[in-house]
Amino acid sequence: MSKSSGNTDKNVTRKVEVAVIGAGTAGQNAFRQASKTVENIVIINDGFWSTTCIQVGCMPSKLLIAAADRAHDANHSEDFGIHTTTQIDGKRVMERVRDERSHFASYIKKQVDSWPENKKISGRAHINKQGLIEVNDELIKANKIIVATGSSPYIPDDWSDNLGDTLLTSDTVFELTDLPKSIAVIGAGSIGLELAQAFKRLGVEVTLFNRDKRVAGLKDDDINNKAIVCLNRELTMHLGSKINNVGTQTVEGEDMASAFIEYEDSAGKMQQWQGERVLVATGRRNNIEQLGIENLDVELDDKNRPKQLDKKTGQIGDLDVYIVGDANANIPLLHVASDEGYSAGNKVCKNEANAYIRPPATPFSIVFCSPQIVNVGMSLPEIQQDPELEYVIGRVSFDNQGRSRIMGVNCGLLHIYACKKTDRVLGASMVGPDAEYIGHILATAITNDISVKGLLDTPFYHPTILEGLRTALRDVQHKMEIPYQSQDAQEYSF
Ligand SMILES: Cc1cc2nc3c(=O)[nH]c(=O)nc-3n(C[C@H](O)[C@H](O)[C@H](O)COP(=O)(O)OP(=O)(O)OC[C@H]3O[C@@H](n4cnc5c(N)ncnc54)[C@H](O)[C@@H]3O)c2cc1C
Ligand SMILES: NC(=O)c1ccc[n+]([C@@H]2O[C@H](COP(=O)([O-])OP(=O)(O)OC[C@H]3O[C@@H](n4cnc5c(N)ncnc54)[C@H](O)[C@@H]3O)[C@@H](O)[C@H]2O)c1
Numbered sequence: 001m002s003k004s005s006g007n008t009d010k011n012v013t014r015k016v017e018v019a020v021i022g023a024g025t026a027g028q029n030a031f032r033q034a035s036k037t038v039e040n041i042v043i044i045n046d047g048f049w050s051t052t053c054i055q056v057g058c059m060p061s062k063l064l065i066a067a068a069d070r071a072h073d074a075n076h077s078e079d080f081g082i083h084t085t086t087q088i089d090g091k092r093v094m095e096r097v098r099d100e101r102s103h104f105a106s107y108i109k110k111q112v113d114s115w116p117e118n119k120k121i122s123g124r125a126h127i128n129k130q131g132l133i134e135v136n137d138e139l140i141k142a143n144k145i146i147v148a149t150g151s152s153p154y155i156p157d158d159w160s161d162n163l164g165d166t167l168l169t170s171d172t173v174f175e176l177t178d179l180p181k182s183i184a185v186i187g188a189g190s191i192g193l194e195l196a197q198a199f200k201r202l203g204v205e206v207t208l209f210n211r212d213k214r215v216a217g218l219k220d221d222d223i224n225n226k227a228i229v230c231l232n233r234e235l236t237m238h239l240g241s242k243i244n245n246v247g248t249q250t251v252e253g254e255d256m257a258s259a260f261i262e263y264e265d266s267a268g269k270m271q272q273w274q275g276e277r278v279l280v281a282t283g284r285r286n287n288i289e290q291l292g293i294e295n296l297d298v299e300l301d302d303k304n305r306p307k308q309l310d311k312k313t314g315q316i317g318d319l320d321v322y323i324v325g326d327a328n329a330n331i332p333l334l335h336v337a338s339d340e341g342y343s344a345g346n347k348v349c350k351n352e353a354n355a356y357i358r359p360p361a362t363p364f365s366i367v368f369c370s371p372q373i374v375n376v377g378m379s380l381p382e383i384q385q386d387p388e389l390e391y392v393i394g395r396v397s398f399d400n401q402g403r404s405r406i407m408g409v410n411c412g413l414l415h416i417y418a419c420k421k422t423d424r425v426l427g428a429s430m431v432g433p434d435a436e437y438i439g440h441i442l443a444t445a446i447t448n449d450i451s452v453k454g455l456l457d458t459p460f461y462h463p464t465i466l467e468g469l470r471t472a473l474r475d476v477q478h479k480m481e482i483p484y485q486s487q488d489a490q491e492y493s494f
């Protein structure tokens with residue numbers, strides 16, 4: 001895939017069938033699959049030969065949450081008649097995060113080490129005007145290019161300079177050697193919510209800011225409002241606030257400058273926050289801007305998303321260019337990066353006709369705060385925009401649900417959107433306990449076209465939190481045009 005003339009070819013240091021740029025989850029998967037049949041292949045990576053997921057993403061964040069949940073359980077057992085005194089060793093908390101991260105990274109290292117040295121290049125790739133890949137002293141001509149360059153934290157203008165060493169992002173927060181005394185978290189998306197709550201549970205003074213009155217980008221107002229109620233029990237949140245200025249100031253007697261945030265609260269009143277650290281979690285941007293992708297005739301929209309992306313294979317139009325994982329800014333989640341890398345790797349295989357191309361996954365996301373927040377399938381606004389889709393909303397509250405109450409985790413709400421006529425689940429949104437499992441069941445139902453009846457014919461063990469799912473499904477079938485069961489949606493089964 002190059003536009004090079006015979007002239008520039010003279011400087012080419014390698015000619016390859018396939019070049020993979022970026023060795024995160026998507027790139028490694030693509031390389032592994034393509035290598036099954038393509039001998040002349042190279043993978044180029046800038047930075048650590050691990051993955052964002054392991055180094056600064058899914059795994060360290062869940063490790064921090066795991067410690068936080070232990071602390072929370074210990075600190076909230078009085079109701080059960082258990083009295084404890086907890087002492088949180090911040091240094092050990094952060095040490096375990098990094099120790100376990102190294103453990104996960106060692107698997108990847110073993111695999112990457114097994115790849116031939118001449119197929120791996122460490123360095124930052126750039127695609128030049130001739131469509132050739134420049135990296136270190138190499139100029140590579142590739143017939144097919146898989147771009148898997150991932151994404152990076154977005155930091156609003158001037159904030160880096162103004163906040164200096166007090167600024168943290170998900171790229172740096174897991175390097176802390178101890179817990180801070182206080183932290184402001186800006187952004188109530190997945191990263192902000194997960195980390196704000198984890199730090200709070202670990203005894204850090206946490207204040208969470210978000211510019212709109214939404215958490216986790218929830219699109220169903222009732223679920224959003226419920227999530228705010230549940231999260232507010234623990235977290236100080238300034239939703240709908242506008243940050244006007246951030247900076248640092250020296251405090252007498254303190255070694256490190258403290259950070260400040262000047263903001264307008266949701267009532268329009270000017271306020272100031274002051275504390276040790278600011279974690280900026282205001283979204284991520286795909287690493288595509290500096291790559292020179294336009295030199296491969298790839299067109300990007302105003303948000304740097306490739307215009308002609310085939311979501312099934314990552315291919316761009318009919319070019320021999322594939323953009324997979326976070327790099328295409330389609331669905332920046334781990335399982336999607338993994339699937340897209342796998343599909344692109346298969347597509348560029350010589351025996352591509354026989355290659356298995358995975359279908360795009362049913363939309364599905366989980367935020368691992370407590371209670372968890374889950375979205376599956378179509379969102380409510382998407383359904384409402386389609387007049388053909390006659391829908392009902394099956395509902396269950398977890399505030400009084402049997403097992404949830406037993407466990408003391410009874411805050412939550414599930415909405416299931418289902419088609420009145422086809423008896424199929426279209427989507428769901430939930431905040432509540434065990435949402436990760438309920439989400440998986442609903443994703444399975446949508447992916448495999450299982451009817452609401454089919455779901456209700458499945459046994460639900462008693463007493464489980466999953467019985468809440470059955471209550472919502474019964475509510476769905478009760479509201480549909482084709483009810484087939486007589487059980488009352490609100491029936492108590494104990
Ligand atoms: C804090 C956090 C928590 C998360 N939690 C979850 C979760 O719980 N569940 C979930 O599903 N997802 C989660 N995610 C998202 C998930 O981590 C990403 O979607 C996934 O890791 C993206 O993989 P990738 O292969 O596209 O990119 P990456 O793994 O980032 O790989 C991209 C690679 O390309 C390299 N690169 C970039 N530019 C160039 C260049 N020009 N030349 C050469 N190499 C280059 C980069 O250095 C990097 O090594 C989380 C993310 C974060 C930040
Ligand atoms: N559990 C998971 O699956 C998981 C966990 C973490 C991250 N991720 C992935 O990482 C991606 C990025 O996460 P994220 O939380 O950084 O981004 P996000 O886009 O999900 O959330 C960013 C939040 O910051 C707010 N914001 C933006 N600018 C602001 C400003 N100037 N002032 C105040 N608020 C502002 C936005 O309103 C939004 O609520 C996610 O989209 C997700 O794909 C997934």
